[in-house]
Amino acid sequence: MSRLTRAESQARTREQLVATAKELFLAEGYWATSLEKVAEAAGYSKGAVYSNFRNKDELCLAVLDAIHAEQASRIGRAIAGKHTLEDLLDGFERWAEETIGDQRWTALEVEFATNVRRDERLRDELARRDLAIREGLAELITSSLEEFDVELPMPADDVATALLSLGIGLGVQRAIDPGIPVRVLTNTMRAMLGLPQR
Secondary structure: OOOOOHHHHHHHHHHHHHHHHHHHHHHHOOOOOOHHHHHHHHOOOHHHHHHHOOOHHHHHHHHHHHHHHHHHHHHHHHHOOOOOHHHHHHHHHHHHHHHOOOHHHHHHHHHHHHHOOOOHHHHHHHHHHHHHHHHHHHHHHHHHHHHOOOOOOOOHHHHHHHHHHHHHHHHHHHHHOOOOOOHHHHHHHHHHOOOOOO
C-alpha cells in the first residue's frame, strides 16, 4: 500500500476532525465542546486542529457545511425518480418528517448563529452559505417544476427564500414540540402550486 502524500494526509486529518467535531457539537453543543476535546476524541494533538482550522468558529463552519451537504444529498435522493408532482412532494415530506426539527442539529444551528451576531466576518460567512442554500433550492425547484410543466406564482428565488424560512422556523418549533406536523410546509408548497391540501 502506497503512503499518503502530505496533502492527502492533511485532507484525511481534516475530514476526521470535522467528523469528530460534528459528533461532539451535536451531542454536547457548540459552547460545551472545546478544541482540545475534539483533538483528543479524534486522536490528534491540538496543534493538528490549529493546522487545519484557525479557531473553533472555522471548525464549526466546516461541520455545518458537512451537515448541509449531507442533507442536500438526502433531499436529492428523496425526490429522485418521482413521476408525478404529488410523488415528488410526498418524497420531500418524508425527508422533512425525518429531518426538520432534529433537536441536536437545530440547537447547533441556533447556538452558532447567535454566537456570530457580533462578528461581521462570521456573519458574512453564514450569509454566503445561506445564499448558496437558497440558490441550490431555487435551482432544484425550477428543474423539478419544469419537468412537470408547472409555473410558479412568483420567482423561484422568492419561493426558495420563503420555503427555507418556513422550514427553519418549523424546525425550531418541532425541536420544541415534535408533534407539529411538517405537512404545513408541504401544504404551503401545494397552495403555491394550486394543488389540493392534505
